[in-house]
Amino acid sequence: MGKSQLMEKHPTGKVQVRAALLPLVLGAALALSGCIADPQPGPTDGGNAAVSTSAPATGELPTTSAPLETTNASNKAPVYWVGRSNDDFFLYREFRDVPDQENPVTSALRAMMSEEPLDPDFFTPWQNPKELATSISGKNVITVDVSADAFNSNLDADTADRAIQQLVFTATAAGASAGLIDSNQQLQVVVLVDGHTGYLGFDHIRLGAPMSRSTGMVAPVWIIDPQEGTELPEGVVKINGRSTSPGNKLRWRILRVEGNSDKTSYLSGEVTASADPSQSGIFALSVNLGPGKYELRVSRILSTQGDSEVNVDSRGFVVR
Structure with missing residues (x-):
C-alpha cells in the first residue's frame, strides 16, 4: 500500500493517515544469510540467466531488531x-x-x-x-x-x-x-x-526522554539492493537484503515487466536464512540479466500454511 492509499488531506490542510491497528508482533531475533536457488528457464533475449548464491551459516541469534x-x-x-x-x-x-x-x-x-x-x-x-x-x-x-x-x-x-x-x-x-x-x-x-x-x-x-530503537519495528523481509527505480548495466545483478526469520526459507522471484505493464515470471529460487550473527541478517545472490524492466519479489515461506508466501517485499529496476 503506497502513501496515496494511506494519506488524505483534511480541510484544515493537515494530512490524515488511515491505518489498521498495528500491533507489535515481531520478535527480537534477527539473522540470516546464504541461499540456494533453482532458476526457471532462461531469458529469451539471448542473455544467460546464471544464478550465484552462498551457503547457509549457523550460530547464535542476535538480540536486536536490526544491526546498526x-x-x-x-x-x-x-x-x-x-x-x-x-x-x-x-x-x-x-x-x-x-x-x-x-x-x-x-x-x-x-x-x-x-x-x-x-x-x-x-x-x-x-x-x-x-x-x-x-x-x-x-x-x-x-x-x-x-x-x-x-x-x-x-x-x-x-x-x-x-x-x-x-x-x-x-x-x-x-x-x-x-x-x-x-x-x-x-x-x-x-x-x-x-x-x-x-x-x-x-x-x-x-517526547523528551531518551529513546532507543524498538525491537520488532524493522520489516520482516527487506530488499536492500537494488533500490526502487535503479538502472543497472547488463550482466550480473547483485541482490541483497535482510529478514528477521533466522533459519527459515525465503523465496525470491524476478518478473519481467513488458511494455504494456504485464508481468511474466522470469527467474525464481530460495534463500535459506542464516543464524550467524556476524551476517547481521543479510542474504545475497547474483543473477545474470539482459536488458529489460524487472520486478524483484522476496517473501517468507510458511511451511505450516502449505508453503504460503507472506511478508512480500518488492523492487522495480531496469537493466540497460
Whole structure:
C-alpha cells in the first residue's frame, strides 16, 4: 500500500493517515544469510540467466531488531520509511542523495520529513518542518530539536509510535553511517519540540526522554539492493537484503515487466536464512540479466500454511 492509499488531506490542510491497528508482533531475533536457488528457464533475449548464491551459516541469534548501520564512504544518507507488510506496518530503509549544507543527521531527518520515498509502497507521516536541528553528546545521545509543524498529521496511536521510531532509526542510522557515533555503545535519541520537552507527538507520544530503537519495528523481509527505480548495466545483478526469520526459507522471484505493464515470471529460487550473527541478517545472490524492466519479489515461506508466501517485499529496476 503506497502513501496515496494511506494519506488524505483534511480541510484544515493537515494530512490524515488511515491505518489498521498495528500491533507489535515481531520478535527480537534477527539473522540470516546464504541461499540456494533453482532458476526457471532462461531469458529469451539471448542473455544467460546464471544464478550465484552462498551457503547457509549457523550460530547464535542476535538480540536486536536490526544491526546498526556501518560507516559509509558515500554521500548517501540512510532514511527509514513506513511500509505495509501483510496486516501490519514496519520500517524500511533507503539510501538517498541529500544536500551537504547540514550535518548528516539533520540532512537525513529533513529528507525523511520532506521527501517522497523512492518506493511507492512506502510513506512518511511527517510534515516538512520550519525548524530542524540536531546535536550529538559525548554519551552517544542524539538530540533532535524540531518545530511543532512537523507533527501536523492526524495519526492513530500505533502509527504515531512507528513515526517516532522512524525518526529514531533514521537519526541513529545517519550518525553511525557518517561515523559520528560509537556503534559499540547503546544509542539514544532525545526529541525536543521548539526547544522543550514534554510535547505530545502526534497527540499520542510524550517526547523528551531518551529513546532507543524498538525491537520488532524493522520489516520482516527487506530488499536492500537494488533500490526502487535503479538502472543497472547488463550482466550480473547483485541482490541483497535482510529478514528477521533466522533459519527459515525465503523465496525470491524476478518478473519481467513488458511494455504494456504485464508481468511474466522470469527467474525464481530460495534463500535459506542464516543464524550467524556476524551476517547481521543479510542474504545475497547474483543473477545474470539482459536488458529489460524487472520486478524483484522476496517473501517468507510458511511451511505450516502449505508453503504460503507472506511478508512480500518488492523492487522495480531496469537493466540497460
